[in-house]
Amino acid sequence: MTYAETQTQNKEAEQFKKQGYFHGKGFFSVELVDRLKAEFDHHFRLKQERFRARLGSPDNRYGANHDIQRWNMLLPSEGALLTSNFFADPAIFSVVSGIFEGPFSLVFLSSDISAPGSAFQTIHQDGNDFAVALNLPLVDADEVNGSTQIFPNTHRTSESSPFNTLSNSFSDQDILDRASTLMPMYMNVAKGDYTLRDLRLIHRGTPNNSDQLRPYLSAIFAPSESEEAPTFDCIHQALETFESFKTVAFKSGSIKLIDFANTFGRMVMLSAQSDRVKRPIPKHVSDRLSEESKYVLRFAKFEDEILQNRVVRTSKSSQELYATIEECRRDFDALVNTH
Ligand SMILES: O=C(O)CCC(=O)C(=O)O
Numbered sequence: 001m002t003y004a005e006t007q008t009q010n011k012e013a014e015q016f017k018k019q020g021y022f023h024g025k026g027f028f029s030v031e032l033v034d035r036l037k038a039e040f041d042h043h044f045r046l047k048q049e050r051f052r053a054r055l056g057s058p059d060n061r062y063g064a065n066h067d068i069q070r071w072n073m074l075l076p077s078e079g080a081l082l083t084s085n086f087f088a089d090p091a092i093f094s095v096v097s098g099i100f101e102g103p104f105s106l107v108f109l110s111s112d113i114s115a116p117g118s119a120f121q122t123i124h125q126d127g128n129d130f131a132v133a134l135n136l137p138l139v140d141a142d143e144v145n146g147s148t149q150i151f152p153n154t155h156r157t158s159e160s161s162p163f164n165t166l167s168n169s170f171s172d173q174d175i176l177d178r179a180s181t182l183m184p185m186y187m188n189v190a191k192g193d194y195t196l197r198d199l200r201l202i203h204r205g206t207p208n209n210s211d212q213l214r215p216y217l218s219a220i221f222a223p224s225e226s227e228e229a230p231t232f233d234c235i236h237q238a239l240e241t242f243e244s245f246k247t248v249a250f251k252s253g254s255i256k257l258i259d260f261a262n263t264f265g266r267m268v269m270l271s272a273q274s275d276r277v278k279r280p281i282p283k284h285v286s287d288r289l290s291e292e293s294k295y296v297l298r299f300a301k302f303e304d305e306i307l308q309n310r311v312v313r314t315s316k317s318s319q320e321l322y323a324t325i326e327e328c329r330r331d332f333d334a335l336v337n338t339h
């Protein structure tokens, strides 16, 4: 990379730090996006069939697995969705590295799909903790099919506070109060664009009034506090618990239980620092990953032992996760009993 290019990417990171987002326009080729979409569509159809076979047609108020007519789907560990290395494209990686200024990892390689009939979401932050979402829209998105609405600058605690990566403590009500004095902006995107968004930035999904799905690929990067992780046995137990919560929650149709289950799943993957434990990365796939991709995926499970053994799996990390599983099981049972 030339010096001039480094400077440009630092500007992108600076813009992100100031505004809480960055919009890269016309970055990926439309051919690549169409190829990713063809694979995505195939996997999403299978996901919906699996969902219905296991849990019945989603007759909860959401009609989907995440929110009203909104789906989340983790991407598979195969095909162009992984081997295109889109999530760690060198130029994007350089911007993301400039934002983190320290170690980070790819915790979720997922997607946000709003289906026709989705509604305005409650205005929210995705969490109080700093993390970065890379979105790659698979279709053009605007006010008709529901691009995401954001409230610029709200990832910082106030207009005058500088960017930092500390967690904030805004409650749901604080977020609504803060947003009520500000103007949101539709982040309209075209195929080939990408966006980066601070997960603390206040935002919401908007209605999809078209007759087509509006899928965004989303890669979520989080700071890596250490290079240690729980054992795979422990993570598997946590993921089994997640599956059992989902079965109970979706069969009950209770939004409270569904939200609890989904939040638990996110927490497990965050503590594992990877969603690629039940989806190990085959050798023929990892052989096609770039150095940047291998770096961000270092907490994933790999068939290739050298790649897999880069992080230390300790009993201390496992014990913390086991304790959380127990606590959440008790909370979940209590919630079930009140229904
Ligand atoms: O898909 C979108 O436009 C935003 C969805 C979102 O913010 C969420 O589900 O947390």
Ligand SMILES: [Fe+2]
Residues within 6 Å of the ligand: 124, 125, 126, 203, 204, 205
């Ligand atoms: Fe969100």
